[in-house]
Amino acid sequence: MNSAEQFLQDRLQERTTKGLFRQLINTTLPFDFCSNDYLGFAKSPALKQLIEAQVKNIANYKNGSGGSRLLSGNHPYTEETEQFIANFHQAAAGLIFNSGYDANVGLLSAVPQRGDTIITDELIHASLIDGARLSHAERYKFRHNDLNDLAQKLKNAKGLIYVVVESVYSMDGDTAPLKEIVDLCKQHQAHLIVDEAHATGIFGHKGRGLTVQLGLEKDVFARIVTFGKAVGTHGAIILGSTALRNYLINFSRSFIYTTAAPIHHIVAINCAYQLLTTNDYPTQIAHKIILYNELLRNINLPIIKSSSAIQTILVKGNANARNAAAGLQEKGFDVKAILSPTVAEGKERLRICLHTYNSDEEIRNLAEQLKTLQ
Template sequence: MSTVFDWIDGRLEQRRRAGLHRTPRVRRADDDALDLAGNDYLGLTRHPQVVRGAVRAAREWGTGSTGSRLVTGSTQLHRDLEERLAGFCGAESALVFSSGYTANLAATNALTGSDTLIVSDRHNHASLIDGCRLSRAEVRIVPHRDVAAVHEVLSGHDGPALVVTESVFSVDGDTAPLRALHQACREHGAALLVDDAHGLGTTGPRGAGALHAAGLAHEPDVVVTATLSKSLGSQGGAVLGPHRVIQHLTQTARTFIFDTGLAPSCAGAALAALDVLRAEPERAEAVRNTASALHDGLASSGLPVRRPGGAVLSLPADSPEHAVAWAARCRDEGVVVGCFRPPSVPDSSSRLRLTSRADLTHQDVTRAVKVIAAVR
């Protein structure tokens, strides 16, 4: 028997001893647990109108897009979705990808070169980190939300630069100082790339996103990435920004050129979700109100929870083992919460990640707070 992979056994054992071993939890369609772990912020994944949009698209176009976007993978659905997304978010143009991850890889790589400086927030998502690593650019990591550090790094660079941040940070749920970051970029001639995955649908008027709320969505030096798999209850990602940037991505982004296009059913579901959000803009406010209610209840129970900027809340745990045990006890009591350990978070910062939804009731919030606090 081959022994070329024997080294994996030792790595797996090290992870088990460190409390970092992961096992996917298989979810049943009829699971009646209270979900505070998923990213279905607006409660649209099972919305009848969104499901009908997916089914209608699959019946008309089939189950797959059949090829890359530049060969056969672009349908009228993709074009409609790009136009609708750009209009909803206040951007000039948009380009749809197969996932938010591939959208971030595209933006970080296509907008940089060997002479570019990337300034990246220390708490950025793995997709942004990987995009920075794959780029040919010089990368400087700055402390979390530290605008002064961004100024300092940019002032020492003579050439093109790209500042990269999330709008609502995916683990802690706090927000980036977008206007101050944009001002820093303007002063130093840099571009600003913002991942609005957790802002679209939960922040800004009608849920149009954090860039729209900050008045930056149509700025010529700002590019936004987003995902369709959270607030819009579908799958896929997008890059939004100036028309010439989107044209450049179409010509150069490898995850656009060489990846199979987004499945038609996903595009159809996202289009239907945008219709729901336009017709029911109160969903965006509802998810924020529910997040605030969760925060207030947890804080009143003595738990150290940060006030959320969108739908995400974070509860520090003492260790990876404690985070796993805490999440398991919550699940035993019928409440599902996220459990984040290294490398998903930095060392010594394991935590529970909670998410609000627009369709959670007052009784749901009360029950969740009671369980989370009781099993702490």
């Protein structure tokens, strides 16, 4: 075995010994409380029919795009879809990326420059962390949702300042105090970037996100909306000014140097947004969230308060969290354990996702099973 292969084996063995070895699994449990498909769009027959009908209306579409957007991969329909989505979220313009990871890395690696400052909430997504690392800006973290700590970091910032938060945090499910953060950014001439991945479809009129719900869309420099959660498809869009869109087309490496998504992929995104406008999905998912929280009030478990579709029960220790999840899975409830180092040691948890297709009875039955964890 050569030295590189030995390195791989040693690292994998180390992870296995610590009980942290990851592997791909196929889950077919009857009650989904795991996926990010909050509105059921990923499995929606109506969306599938809409996509199939719309694809037929695009003449001579290709199986693949054939190149990057700057070469052969652009299409008028893609640009129309970008503007349609931007209008939906009350933004001037938008640029589609192949994934949320690509969008976050592409934005933060391209916009902040040497001499600038990026200040991030300590719990932001790994893709935002990686994007910030790729920039030449100074980087600081502030304690999660801690406005005083953010204010202190802003006082020490130099150059152009970018504050990066999620509107809904993917592991805790709690929301950022966006109004207060906007006020702080205005005081320090900082530019706010909000990842709306887990707020889209859940908050705001027709699911426009928490930024729009709070009327802050004009106060935010950039928003990232991903399509792989409530929108039920794949990809992401960066929303902002026309200047930001043009800048990213010119300087964002994860946009420039990658093959564009095929047109039927863009059709799926467009159709999902059409479906969003047809119903009051935020009210539907809110009913499930309220019901779950009412049931959990009578159960003595360490939870993180959340008004989003992501609900968390802390179960300290990787082995304990894994065993708790396995017990629920044996009863048919697809609930996953989130282990350290994905979350901080001592903050291991069960991450429970609620969906419009979870019946009230399923949620009540889940709550009954959670009582066994007390």
